[in-house]
Amino acid sequence: MTKKILVLPGDGIGPEIVAEAVKVLECLCSTFDFDCQLEHALIGGAAYDAEGVPLPNNTLALARDAHAVLLGAVGGPQYDKLDRPLRPERGLLAIRSELNLFGNLRPAILYPQLADASALKPEVVAGLDIMIVRELTGGMYFGQPREIRERADGQREGYNTMIYAEDEIERIGRLAFDVASKRAGRVCSVDKANVLEVSELWREVMERVAQDYPNVELSHMYVDNAAMQLVRAPKQFDVVVTENMFGDILSDCAAMLTGSIGMLPSASLDENAKGMYEPIHGSAPDIAGQGVANPLATILSVAMMLRYSLGEPKLADRIQQAVGKVLDQGYRTADIYTEGSKKVGTHEMGDAVIAALREQA
Numbered sequence: 001m002t003k004k005i006l007v008l009p010g011d012g013i014g015p016e017i018v019a020e021a022v023k024v025l026e027c028l029c030s031t032f033d034f035d036c037q038l039e040h041a042l043i044g045g046a047a048y049d050a051e052g053v054p055l056p057n058n059t060l061a062l063a064r065d066a067h068a069v070l071l072g073a074v075g076g077p078q079y080d081k082l083d084r085p086l087r088p089e090r091g092l093l094a095i096r097s098e099l100n101l102f103g104n105l106r107p108a109i110l111y112p113q114l115a116d117a118s119a120l121k122p123e124v125v126a127g128l129d130i131m132i133v134r135e136l137t138g139g140m141y142f143g144q145p146r147e148i149r150e151r152a153d154g155q156r157e158g159y160n161t162m163i164y165a166e167d168e169i170e171r172i173g174r175l176a177f178d179v180a181s182k183r184a185g186r187v188c189s190v191d192k193a194n195v196l197e198v199s200e201l202w203r204e205v206m207e208r209v210a211q212d213y214p215n216v217e218l219s220h221m222y223v224d225n226a227a228m229q230l231v232r233a234p235k236q237f238d239v240v241v242t243e244n245m246f247g248d249i250l251s252d253c254a255a256m257l258t259g260s261i262g263m264l265p266s267a268s269l270d271e272n273a274k275g276m277y278e279p280i281h282g283s284a285p286d287i288a289g290q291g292v293a294n295p296l297a298t299i300l301s302v303a304m305m306l307r308y309s310l311g312e313p314k315l316a317d318r319i320q321q322a323v324g325k326v327l328d329q330g331y332r333t334a335d336i337y338t339e340g341s342k343k344v345g346t347h348e349m350g351d352a353v354i355a356a357l358r359e360q361a
């Protein structure tokens with residue numbers, strides 16, 4: 001069956017890295033028995049510039065109609081002063097929410113070839129393989145009320161609401177336990193239950209979900225300690241499940257263990273494993289347009305798409321193998337460059353992955 005994939009390049013380095021991931025998809029179609037139809041649409045600042053809104057209706061309709069969505073990144077300093085509803089980030093949050101993509105899988109895997117590129121000692125990160133399961137459509141990102149308001153004394157105050165219903169906690173819990181039961185069988189739920197009521201409920205529901213998974217071990221950790229443990233001894237974790245904002249922060253931290261944020265892919269899934277796939281990094285305005293961004297997180301996001309939404313685990317394996325091969329060959333973009341390796345730009349890295357894929361044919 002032809003798989004319909006919606007491609008949303010977005011802003012900054014988004015179009016550069018997505019172009020390489022699209023080359024990989026096209027290579028799968030021409031080299032292996034894969035049949036896909038790509039459609040492109042606008043999101044974020046690019047959509048605002050063209051149509052005055054960060055998530056045009058047409059983009060959302062195409063996303064609903066597709067089997068999967070591939071997204072680059074959104075945002076940039078030129079949009080930071082816009083009214084909040086018009087900002088690029090709102091487009092991203094809206095598409096996640098509209099498609100009900102509550103389950104965000106962010107795997108932090110250290111490719112052994114990159115042990116030297118990690119900011120941590122090789123022995124601390126060697127063999128690292130963590131899955132962060134981030135709740136993506138709730139918590140403070142979406143909670144009401146939220147506002148900046150003026151008080152009677154003339155001072156303004158800003159506030160947001162971290163709110164989770166039991167069923168929202170339960171479904172992300174189940175996803176984490178399902179994932180863990182196919183891995184090392186350990187879930188660490190990260191919260192701030194020593195301070196927050198919302199975390200107290202989170203912990204209680206996680207305990208309840210755990211009863212349905214006798215083969216998975218549940219532990220709890222406060223988020224401040226988790227940030228420290230991720231840097232001190234990251235290999236203690238198998239699956240980490242956490243709420244939206246804690247997961248945002250911890251996954252950038254975990255990314256750095258693997259050498260660069262340019263290496264971390266993600267899958268955002270609904271109840272039926274329909275999904276949107278994107279690198280966890282942003283639009284990197286500081287390097288946009290220079291052709292130096294690392295496209296591997298986006299290419300690895302295509303692998304996750306094949307595995308989780310398109311039912312093509314063998315093709316997913318092929319992409320991961322190809323990425324391993326180019327790292328073996330010494331190709332490095334600037335963010336993962338170490339002395340003695342071959343420094344390449346975004347295109348060359350994409351070309352090297354394609355060459356490695358063709359060799360597998």
Ligand code: NAD
Pocket residue numbers: 013017072073074075076077089092261262278279280281282283284285286287292293294295297335
């Ligand atoms: P960022 O992730 O864009 O960049 C942080 C640092 O990492 C920068 O130095 C950047 O050059 C580097 N980096 C990121 N991706 C890289 C890659 N593929 N290769 C090499 N280096 C890479 O985070 P930021 O600077 O805080 O945010 C920039 C903009 O991106 C903001 O507008 C923010 O809102 C947006 N953002 C979007 C997403 C998304 O679309 N999912 C995620 C995070 C941030």
Ligand code: IPM
Pocket residue numbers: 075089092093248280282
């Ligand atoms: C991410 C980003 C987004 C988030 C922003 C751009 C809305 O940081 O995907 O990690 O916070 O979820």
Ligand code: MN
Pocket residue numbers: 248249252280
């Ligand atoms: Mn983030």
